[in-house]
Amino acid sequence: MILDNICDKRKEQLERDISKVSRQDIKYMAAEKEYQTVSFSKSIKRDTLSVISEVKKASPSKGLICPDFDPVNTACEYEKNGANAISCLTEEHYFQGSGEYLKAIRAAVNLPILRKDFVIDEYQLYEARALGADAVLLISAILSEGQMKEYSDIAHELDLECLVEVHNEEEYKKTLGFKPDMLGINNRNLYTFDVDLETTGRLSNIVGDHAVLVSESGIKTNADMKKVRSLGADAVLIGETLMRSGNIGTTLHELREGV
Numbered sequence: 001m002i003l004d005n006i007c008d009k010r011k012e013q014l015e016r017d018i019s020k021v022s023r024q025d026i027k028y029m030a031a032e033k034e035y036q037t038v039s040f041s042k043s044i045k046r047d048t049l050s051v052i053s054e055v056k057k058a059s060p061s062k063g064l065i066c067p068d069f070d071p072v073n074t075a076c077e078y079e080k081n082g083a084n085a086i087s088c089l090t091e092e093h094y095f096q097g098s099g100e101y102l103k104a105i106r107a108a109v110n111l112p113i114l115r116k117d118f119v120i121d122e123y124q125l126y127e128a129r130a131l132g133a134d135a136v137l138l139i140s141a142i143l144s145e146g147q148m149k150e151y152s153d154i155a156h157e158l159d160l161e162c163l164v165e166v167h168n169e170e171e172y173k174k175t176l177g178f179k180p181d182m183l184g185i186n187n188r189n190l191y192t193f194d195v196d197l198e199t200t201g202r203l204s205n206i207v208g209d210h211a212v213l214v215s216e217s218g219i220k221t222n223a224d225m226k227k228v229r230s231l232g233a234d235a236v237l238i239g240e241t242l243m244r245s246g247n248i249g250t251t252l253h254e255l256r257e258g259v
């Protein structure tokens with residue numbers, strides 16, 4: 001099962017990271033609060049559909065997406081062309097991401113940054129703060145209700161917000177014991193990789209307007225933007241479409257037109 005394989009690889013990356021920077025040291029580094037975080041949720045809750053633009057080199061479903069990957073230049077293009085926030089993948093094996101990319105992007109842009117990763121240990125929350133993130137992703141499919149609540153509390157102590165990702169009603173129900181800062185509805189089934197934008201509609205009907213809603217994955221066209229907006233999304237998270245685009249400015253403009 002791919003999600004199990006991703007988590008196994010993520011555990012190996014975590015062990016490598018801890019061997020370089022101990023659990024105690026990462027807490028000291030996070031506590032220094034070298035950057036003042038900004039509210040990710042406020043940046044994407046607007047009158048129009050917000051865009052979270054993702055810095056993504058590769059993925060398990062598509063393999064290598066962007067051979068001439070330049071994370072800082074990509075993030076600067078996103079900022080220059082009106083993205084509301086940035087998502088940076090930091091998982092190394094399947095997405096070819098890196099914490100170093102996030103750190104370099106933090107130094108180059110003012111937009112809020114989401115650390116997009118598979119959080120399975122509190123260490124990654126302290127690390128996210130030390131790297132300069134404003135928010136972290138918590139995936140309901142790989143965490144218990146108790147872990148999500150615990151990680152959300154730690155994140156808040158660190159002035160980080162949480163985007164809690166769900167794909168179905170069962171995963172959503174696990175979030176009812178605490179209030180996620182933002183709820184991500186992943187249109188991609190992480191077990192089969194099938195993408196269905198109707199997932200946003202199915203879940204937004206259940207959630208109502210109690211949360212800032214982010215429609216994630218598979219958004220490729222202006223029609224897709226209009227569709228998920230009509231289904232209740234406050235924001236979209238777009239990776240592949242932007243990373244494959246030869247011109248980020250034009251693509252962002254076309255995606256957003258009239259939405």
Ligand SMILES: O=C(O)c1ccccc1NCC(=O)[C@H](O)[C@H](O)COP(=O)(O)O
Nearest residue numbers: 059060061216217218219237238239240
């Ligand atoms: O992108 C994948 O193949 C993938 C596979 C397994 C787990 C997560 C995966 N992607 C993470 C994401 O959530 C996406 O990068 C993000 O929503 C953007 O999606 P897209 O616009 O389709 O690149």
